[in-house]
């Protein structure tokens with residue numbers, strides 16, 4: 001007769017309702033772990049869905065879903081609803097036993113899976129930016145996630161019409177497009193835009209369309225870096241850049257950022273012979289500062305004298321609400337040491353996965369050839385649609401609309417924070433997020449967790465830091481309706497006061 005699991009199971013199944021992982025998935029993972037670690041052994045009967053649901057205080061459906069998943073994967077046997085027991089042979093054992101004759105072979109197979117390359121290990125171990133917190137059923141939506149644009153205001157209808165038109169009229173002509181740098185009319189449209197809007201000095205031949213920032217930095221790192229090369233990285237800085245650089249085997253040197261941007265003197269003191277510098281000079285991510293002209297000139301001079309490359313990430317400079325942005329670093333670089341990156345993720349929508357590099361003329365061929373072998377070209381239909389969107393004036397119109405929307409949302413958020421909280425706010429008139437500085441001694445990860453519990457997705461600044469940093473929270477305003485802002489800030493203030 002099967003042993004019945006009675007009380008006590010809830011101790012090993014503690015669920016986290018605030019977590020972004022759905023409850024059924026959490027329950028499935030806890031049960032699977034309990035089975036794999038033999039806290040629940042073969043033949044043990046699991047409680048009925050009804051009684052486990054009531055012990056855990058979750059819906060019966062949550063338990064049903066978790067049991068069904070375990071059943072489908074072979075961790076439990078029987079029939080959900082009429083007695084479920086832990087399987088006699090677990091799927092892991094079956095997988096390892098298949099085609100395996102001896103124990104030593106089994107061991108060998110296990111270690112094969114663990115033998116990642118150094119590059120693979122570095123890539124796999126770099127922390128990912130956490131996914132935006134999901135809304136769990138029946139709960140408030142989580143707001144203020146930094147980096148999310150106001151996609152509700154994107155002209156979806158128009159975009160679909162452009163896709164349909166391209167598919168109908170000219171897709172056939174595109175099917176054999178072999179331009180390794182990307183669709184030429186798109187490169188022409190990009191060049192026309194950034195020459196005027198960002199002061200970038202380039203021709204369309206210098207532009208390479210890439211699969212977003214990760215596609216661009218991966219290509220640049222492969223062409224320009226050897227394993228072990230030192231790279232200055234803003235600290236705090238963008239995790240997407242850090243991960244790609246570590247994955248390329250670079251020796252990532254954290255360089256502090258102050259109100260004028262990357263501290264070049266500190267970089268030189270730490271590692272004078274760096275091979276590459278990663279910077280976000282127009283709007284430092286995550287702090288939001290703009291690199292001063294003096295620093296820009298010092299950086300370019302140092303790079304020129306030392307034969308170093310500068311990777312300029314200009315990810316969201318379209319959103320400047322007052323005055324004109326400073327010209328891109330690339331535009332004042334007279335020694336061709338800057339590789340400029342731009343993306344459509346912020347200004348249009350992130351799933352588009354379209355970005356571009358502007359490469360110095362003498363590097364173009366090497367970049368294009370390398371990209372051919374890496375194989376990360378970008379689908380042609382999206383490129384053609386984007387070219388139409390830009391050439392027909394929709395792109396500039398969209399930017400103007402979003403600028404005015406974000407101006408209003410930013411002002412509302414700043415006013416609400418000032419009213420509700422006696423904390424310092426750094427809210428430059430650019431980008432899509434601001435920084436809320438926390439009082440000395442407050443742990444920003446804890447503050448972020450408390451905020452999540454009341455529906456606020458505020459990433460802690462320390463997440464982006466490699467060394468000790470001042471505690472703060474990032475609050476994005478681009479995707480939050482004005483009428484949601486006051487209530488959201490009130491909830492955040494209540495959560496922070498409780499710490």
Ligand SMILES: Cc1ncc(COP(=O)(O)O)c(C=O)c1O
Pocket residue numbers: 147211212213214238240280285313315343344345350354355
């Ligand atoms: C600093 C920074 N650079 C670049 C990007 C753009 O990344 P992608 O083009 O891969 O969407 C982001 C997006 O979050 C960012 O925050």
